[in-house]
Amino acid sequence: MIVVDVETTGLNxxxxxxxxxxxxxxxxxxxxxxxxxxxxxGAEVDENALRVNGFSAEQVRDASKKxxxxxxxxxxxxxxxxxxxxxxxxxxxxxxxxxxASAKRCGLVWPFAHRTIDLHTVCYTxxxxxxxxxDGLSLNKILALVGLPREPDPHNALTGAKMEAEALSRLIFKxxxxxxxxxxxxxxxx
Numbered sequence: 672m673i674v675v676d677v678e679t680t681g682l683n684x685x686x687x688x689x690x691x692x693x694x695x696x697x698x699x700x701x702x703x704x705x706x707x708x709x710x711x712x713g714a715e716v717d718e719n720a721l722r723v724n725g726f727s728a729e730q731v732r733d734a735s736k737k738x739x740x741x742x743x744x745x746x747x748x749x750x751x752x753x754x755x756x757x758x759x760x761x762x763x764x765x766x767x768x769x770x771x772a773s774a775k776r777c778g779l780v781w782p783f784a785h786r787t788i789d790l791h792t793v794c795y796t797x798x799x800x801x802x803x804x805x806d807g808l809s810l811n812k813i814l815a816l817v818g819l820p821r822e823p824d825p826h827n828a829l830t831g832a833k834m835e836a837e838a839l840s841r842l843i844f845k846x847x848x849x850x851x852x853x854x855x856x857x858x859x860x861x
Contacts, residue, residue, distance in 0.1 A: 672697040672759045672788060673750060674839060676831035677766045678724035680710050680731055681717035684772035688714035689739060690724065690731050692746050692770070693828030695836040696753045700848050704749040705829040708742035709733050711776065725825025740777040746770070747779060759788035760835045761810045790835050793842050801860070810835070817841040818858045 675694045681687030688710035696702040710716065710731045721728065730736075737745075750756055758767055767787055774781040794813045798805055805812065811821045817838045822831060833849055840848035845861050847853055 672755050672757045672839075673753050674759045674832050674836035675763070675766050675770070676760055676828045676835060677769050678726070678826060678828045678831075679720060679769055680714055681720045682765075683715075684769045686715045687717065687720070687769075688731070689742070689769050689773050690726055691828040692742060693830070693832035694746070694749070695832045695849075697759065697836055697839065697848070698754055700836060702752060703829065703833075704746060706742040706745055707736055708739050709736040711739050723824075723826050725827075739773055740779075743770075743773050743777050743779055747774070747782070750782070756783060757786070757788060758783055759790070759839060760832065761790040761813070761838075763787035763789050788839075790838055790842075793839060797842055797861075813838055816858070817861065818855050819852060820855070 673694050674697055677689050678691040679687050679689050689708065690710060691707045692704065694704040716728055716731055760766055764787060771781045790813060791808055794816065795808060814821060814834060818841065819834060819837060822834055837848050837852045840846060841857050841861055845857060847857060
C-alpha cells in the first residue's frame with residue numbers, strides 16, 4: 672500500500688495544481704517520497720488552500736522549483752519500487768484525482784486502479800465494530816483516537832502521508848509504524 676498525500680492550490684484538479692506530493696510505502700516505511708513543484712501555467716490559486724498548506728503565491732509559482740512533469744515522473748518512478756501499489760490515505764480520492772489529472776496533463780500513463788483504501792473508512796469500520804459512532808470524523812479526530820498528535824499547521828504532504836500511514840498501521844495492525852511516533856503509545860482500545 673502506498674499512503675499518499677498532496678498539497679494543492681485548490682480543490683478542483685482541473686483548475687488547481689499540485690504543489691507537493693508525499694508518500695510512504697506501508698510495508699516498507701523507510702521507503703518515502705517527497706517532492707515540491709511549481710503550479711502549472713494557468714492554474715488557479717485559492718488563498719484558502721495556501722492558508723492550509725503554508726505556501727505563498729510566490730512559492731507556488733517559483734520557476735526554480737521542479738515542474739509538475741518532473742515531480743510526477745519522479746513519483747511514478749518511485750512507485751515502481753513499491754511492492755503493493757494500492758493507494759491509501761485520508762480522503763484518498765482527493766489525492767488520487769489530483770495525481771491522475773496531473774499524470775494526464777503531463778501525458779503520462781496513470782498506472783493505479785480506481786479503488787483506494789481510505790483511512791476514514793477504516794477508522795469508521797473499527798468504531799462500528801466497537802459499537803461506537805462518531806460524527807465529523809476528521810483526520811485530527813482519527814489521529815487522537817489512535818494516540819497521535821494533531822497534524823501540524825501548515826500542512827505538509829510528507830508529514831500528512833507519514834501520519835496517515837501511522838494511523839493506518841495502528842488501526843489495522845495495532846502497532847506503531849514509524850520511529851518518529853514511537854513515543855506515542857498505541858491505545859489499548861485499538
